[in-house]
Amino acid sequence: MRSIWNGAISFGLVSIPIKLVNATENHSIHFRQIHLADGGRIRYRKVCELDEEEVQGGEIGKAYEDADGTMIPITDEDLAQLPLPTAKTIEIVAFVPADQIDPLQMDAAYYLSANGVPAAKPYTLLREALKRSNKVAVAKYALRGRERLGMLRVVDDVIAMHGLLWPDEIRAPEGVAPDGDVTVRDAELDLADALMDTLGEVDMDSLHDDYREAVEELIAAKASGETVRPAESGDTGGGKVIDLIAALENSVQAAKKSRGEAGDEGDGGMADVHPIKKTSGKSSASGKPSARTTKKSSAAAKKSTSTSTPKSTGAKKSTSTTKKAAAKKTSKTAAAKKRTSSSGGTGAKKTASSRKRASA
Numbered sequence: 001m002r003s004i005w006n007g008a009i010s011f012g013l014v015s016i017p018i019k020l021v022n023a024t025e026n027h028s029i030h031f032r033q034i035h036l037a038d039g040g041r042i043r044y045r046k047v048c049e050l051d052e053e054e055v056q057g058g059e060i061g062k063a064y065e066d067a068d069g070t071m072i073p074i075t076d077e078d079l080a081q082l083p084l085p086t087a088k089t090i091e092i093v094a095f096v097p098a099d100q101i102d103p104l105q106m107d108a109a110y111y112l113s114a115n116g117v118p119a120a121k122p123y124t125l126l127r128e129a130l131k132r133s134n135k136v137a138v139a140k141y142a143l144r145g146r147e148r149l150g151m152l153r154v155v156d157d158v159i160a161m162h163g164l165l166w167p168d169e170i171r172a173p174e175g176v177a178p179d180g181d182v183t184v185r186d187a188e189l190d191l192a193d194a195l196m197d198t199l200g201e202v203d204m205d206s207l208h209d210d211y212r213e214a215v216e217e218l219i220a221a222k223a224s225g226e227t228v229r230p231a232e233s234g235d236t237g238g239g240k241v242i243d244l245i246a247a248l249e250n251s252v253q254a255a256k257k258s259r260g261e262a263g264d265e266g267d268g269g270m271a272d273v274h275p276i277k278k279t280s281g282k283s284s285a286s287g288k289p290s291a292r293t294t295k296k297s298s299a300a301a302k303k304s305t306s307t308s309t310p311k312s313t314g315a316k317k318s319t320s321t322t323k324k325a326a327a328k329k330t331s332k333t334a335a336a337k338k339r340t341s342s343s344g345g346t347g348a349k350k351t352a353s354s355r356k357r358a359s360a
Contacts (some may be wrong), residue, residue, distance in 0.1 A: 003113070005143060006115065008088065014126075016123050017116070019115045020112065020161075021111045061073060073085040088142075090141040094137070097134070097135060101136065101151055105164040107162065111161075130152065130153065149164040191249060217246070
C-alpha cells in the first residue's frame with residue numbers, strides 16, 4: 001500500500017519512524033454529469049473572475065478572505081515556517097481507556113507502518129505496551145495543512161490511528177430529542193429486549209452494500225441493452241401510527257423465522273397474536289347446525305368412539321354376567337312356583353278327605 005505521509009511517533013524520548021497508510025477505501029459508485037440533449041460530459045473549469053480566463057493548476061495559490069472581502073495570500077512556505085511541532089510527528093500526549101473516546105469524534109482511519117529496520121524494535125514495544133495496558137493513545141499530528149487529533153490502538157499486529165474531531169467540533173444535540181414526555185411501558189421494554197436477544201450478534205464481515213450491488217446490476221443491464229424493470233417498493237409504514245406492542249411481537253417472530261428458529265409456545269417462543277372471533281354453538285336461522293358446531297360434534301363423536309373402543313371387552317364381560325344372573329333368578333322363581341303348586345295340591349286332597357269323613 002502506498003504511504004500518504006512520512007514522519008515519526010514521539011513516545012516520550014523514543015522516536016519511531018513510520019509511514020502513514022490509508023486503512024479504508026471508498027467503494028461508492030461515482031457518476032458523471034452529462035448534457036441530456038447530446039450526452040456530452042459536463043466539466044468544471046477554473047476561471048479567473050477578473051479576466052474570465054481559464055487558469056491551470058500551477059497558477060493557482062491559496063488565500064484567506066477577510067471579512068471585507070480582501071484576499072490575503074498564504075503560501076506553502078508561510079505555513080512551513082510556522083512553529084508546529086507535529087508537522088512531521090505524531091506526538092502522543094496521553095493514554096486513556098478506550099471507552100473515554102466519544103464515537104462521535106471518530107474520523108478517518110490509518111495504519112502506521114514501521115519505516116525501516118531500526119523502527120521495528122520501538123514499534124513493537126509501543127504495540128505490546130498498548131496491548132497489555134488495554135488503553136489507547138491520544139496524539140496530535142498535522143496532515144493536509146492542519147493539526148489534528150488522533151487515537152492509536154492495536155489492530156491484529158499493527159498500530160492503527162483514527163483521526164478524531166476536536167471536542168469543539170462536536171455539535172450539541174439541541175432540539176433533536178422528541179418533544180414532550182414520552183412514557184415507555186415495561187411490557188414494551190421487555191419485547192424490545194426479546195427482539196434484541198433474537199437478533200443477537202452478527203459477523204461484521206458478512207455485511208455488504210446491497211445498494212451498490214443493485215446499481216452495478218442496473219449499469220450492466222443498461223450497457224447490454226436490457227429492459228430494466230422497476231423494483232417493487234415495500235411498505236415500510238413510515239409516518240403511520242402503529243400498535244407498538246404488535247409491531248414488536250411481529251418483529252420478534254420475523255427475526256426468529258429468518259434465523260430458522262421455531263416460534264411455537266412449546267419451544268418457549270412467543271405465540272402469534274390473533275383477534276378472538278365470537279361464534280355461536282346454536283343452529284343457524286335455517287335450522288341447520290353451523291359448520292363450527294358440526295365440526296365440534298364430529299370431533300366429539302370421534303373422541304367418544306376412540307375412548308370407548310378399548311373398553312369393549314369389559315362391556316362384553318358385564319353383559320355375560322348380567323345374563324347369567326338373570327337366568328339364575330328365573331330358575332329360582334320357577335322352582336318357587338313349583339313348590340307352591342305342589343303344596344297347594346296336597347292341601348286340597350287333605351281338605352276333601354276331611355269333608356268326606358264328616359259327612360259319614
